[in-house]
Amino acid sequence: MSDCLLCRRPLRCEILDLGVQPPANAYRAPADLNLMEPHYPLKLMLCPACGLAQLSALVDPGTIFREYDYFSSYSSSWLRHAEAYVERRLAERPLGRDALVVEVASNDGYLLQYFVRRGVEVLGVEPAENVAEAARARGVPTESFFWGRASAGELRRRRGPADLLVANNVLAHVPDLNDFVAGFAAMLKPGGLATFEFPHLERLLAETQFDTIYHEHYSYLTLTVARRLFRDHGLTVFEVEELPTHGGSLRLYAALADGAPPVSARVAALLAREEAAGLGRPESYAAFSQAVARLKLELLDFLLTAKKGGRLVLGYGAAAKGNTLLNYAGLKPDLLPAVADLNPAKQGKFLPGSLIPVVSPGELAAARPDYVLILPWNLAAEITAQLAMVKAGGGRFVTAVPGLKIWP
Numbered sequence: 001m002s003d004c005l006l007c008r009r010p011l012r013c014e015i016l017d018l019g020v021q022p023p024a025n026a027y028r029a030p031a032d033l034n035l036m037e038p039h040y041p042l043k044l045m046l047c048p049a050c051g052l053a054q055l056s057a058l059v060d061p062g063t064i065f066r067e068y069d070y071f072s073s074y075s076s077s078w079l080r081h082a083e084a085y086v087e088r089r090l091a092e093r094p095l096g097r098d099a100l101v102v103e104v105a106s107n108d109g110y111l112l113q114y115f116v117r118r119g120v121e122v123l124g125v126e127p128a129e130n131v132a133e134a135a136r137a138r139g140v141p142t143e144s145f146f147w148g149r150a151s152a153g154e155l156r157r158r159r160g161p162a163d164l165l166v167a168n169n170v171l172a173h174v175p176d177l178n179d180f181v182a183g184f185a186a187m188l189k190p191g192g193l194a195t196f197e198f199p200h201l202e203r204l205l206a207e208t209q210f211d212t213i214y215h216e217h218y219s220y221l222t223l224t225v226a227r228r229l230f231r232d233h234g235l236t237v238f239e240v241e242e243l244p245t246h247g248g249s250l251r252l253y254a255a256l257a258d259g260a261p262p263v264s265a266r267v268a269a270l271l272a273r274e275e276a277a278g279l280g281r282p283e284s285y286a287a288f289s290q291a292v293a294r295l296k297l298e299l300l301d302f303l304l305t306a307k308k309g310g311r312l313v314l315g316y317g318a319a320a321k322g323n324t325l326l327n328y329a330g331l332k333p334d335l336l337p338a339v340a341d342l343n344p345a346k347q348g349k350f351l352p353g354s355l356i357p358v359v360s361p362g363e364l365a366a367a368r369p370d371y372v373l374i375l376p377w378n379l380a381a382e383i384t385a386q387l388a389m390v391k392a393g394g395g396r397f398v399t400a401v402p403g404l405k406i407w408p
Contacts, residue, residue, distance in 0.1 A: 002058075011045045011046075014045055015053065015288060018044075018292075018328045019041075020039045020041055021042045022040075023038070024324055025216060026064075026352040028351075028355065039353070043055065044056075051222065052219055055213075055218055058175050059215045062146075070107070072110035075379060078110065082110050100121050101120055101164045104125045106142060107124075108138065109135030109136075116139055116140060122140060125143055127147075147180055148182070152183030153183075160189075167184070167194070167195070167197070171219070172198055173218065174218060177229055181232075184235065190256060195254070197243065197249050197251045197252075202274060202277060202279060205279075205284075205285070207247060207401070207402035208295055210328075210401075212246070214321070216320060223237070223250060223274060224275070224279065227271070230252075236254060236255055238253055238255060239252070239261075239263075239267065245378070295401065298404040299400045302404055313369060313371045313373055317339070317374060317375040318341035318343070318346045321377075322376060326353070327352075333356050337357075338358070338359045338364065338367075339357075339358055339359070340360060341360075344360075365387070365393075368395070372395060372396075373400065377399040380407075384407065
């Protein structure tokens with residue numbers, strides 16, 4: 001029995017069992033197809049003591065994040081989101097010539113590049129060296145190490161405190177939440193600002209977004225849990241925003257408790273909503289696993305019917321969430337012969353577990369599919385625009401989450 005990542009009490013409450021799966025971003029090279037593929041239990045648990053939803057089995061982050069095939073800049077909508085954030089931060093809180101902006105899990109410099117263009121000193125922290133190198137090539141200074149209390153303290157000694165700390169979609173990727181958040185308190189300048197974005201557990205449940213559960217995401221957060229976590233390390237959450245990104249995310253604004261701004265009424269309102277929804281109580285999750293099972297059957301029924309009717313279905317988006325869906329449904333190339341992706345680092349490889357080949361968007365279009373199954377459903381509008389040639393050829397689009405939908 002494992003212990004809670006936050007309060008260290010024993011985990012006993014299982015919410016969802018997605019079977020045994022490989023890490024969702026462990027794409028297979030052709031030379032590796034005859035080698036053993038590591039698989040791990042993928043179970044979502046709830047700690048009733050502190051309310052944190054989390055995985056039962058943890059994969060070593062050094063195994064997952066040292067070399068990584070996810071590059072944020074391949075999503076145009078995410079780039080727009082990042083640029084809008086930078087413009088707003090500089091408008092609301094201008095940064096002086098000696099200011100420092102640090103982003104933790106900065107990926108390929110997708111966000112910090114916009115600060116660089118405006119003459120602001122930045123530093124990215126990205127543990128995946130191959131991704132960090134892509135950021136440096138973009139002109140974004142980036143160091144490769146795992147963030148925590150000790151590493152943040154060392155960085156502060158070398159570079160001084162940060163005026164702005166940014167952490168987008170990384171809290172869920174951290175097995176030691178306490179050490180990670182302590183690093184922000186260690187690095188933040190008095191009067192400075194830290195912002196955090198993460199998918200909201202409330203939306204995951206309400207819209208059956210079970211495919212966002214995979215081994216890179218050790219935990220699934222609410223404002224209630226995050227506020228308690230930050231408070232334990234001397235940070236006050238004083239503002240919250242609800243965002244549409246990743247199917248529904250929160251952006252938290254935090255500052256050192258000594259001198260933090262007044263807490264917004266929006267914080268209290270969302271805390272009350274989470275309490276009313278029972279997100280910290282096991283009984284609130286009773287219908288979730290049943291909804292997930294129904295979704296799997298819907299997808300299998302669609303693919304089998306298409307196969308029997310001689311229709312070609314291909315996938316688009318070799319995303320981690322798609323791999324959770326495909327492996328939970330037990331899909332193989334017989335029902336989904338290929339998945340296209342814009343990222344050249346993924347093309348020519350095979351999806352983990354399902355071993356479905358990853359091809360270029362051009363190859364997908366040339367095959368003239370009857371249907372394209374969009375795996376990163378949160379980017380469906382962006383992807384359908386990219387694949388206008390498929391629609392022009394009579395093809396249609398399909399998403400499976402939060403329920404099967406065939407797009408005209």
